[in-house]
Amino acid sequence: MDYDPKEFLLFALAHFGIEAISQEGNLVMLEKGYAIEIEGKELFKLLQDGLVIAPFTDVEEICQFIKMGQNG
DSSP states (O other): OOOOHHHHHHHHHHHTTOOEEEEETTEEEESTTEEEEEEETTEEEEEETTEEEEEESOHHHHHHHHHHHHHO
8 A cells, every 4th residue: 555654644643633733854743742753654753852752653553642641
């Protein structure tokens, strides 16, 4: 399947009710200091305040992780 990983990520974020504040290159900035760096079709790096939290290979997992952080 050929798809744009950034568009897929933005779709997933919207589905989970997570607002993308801005985009710059392969970075998508979110609220609470979160950012997601797109490193490939199936590799995303979650950052908070510029520090790497964890790599993710699943868009749904990264969204669920962010939602837990927002609710905590």
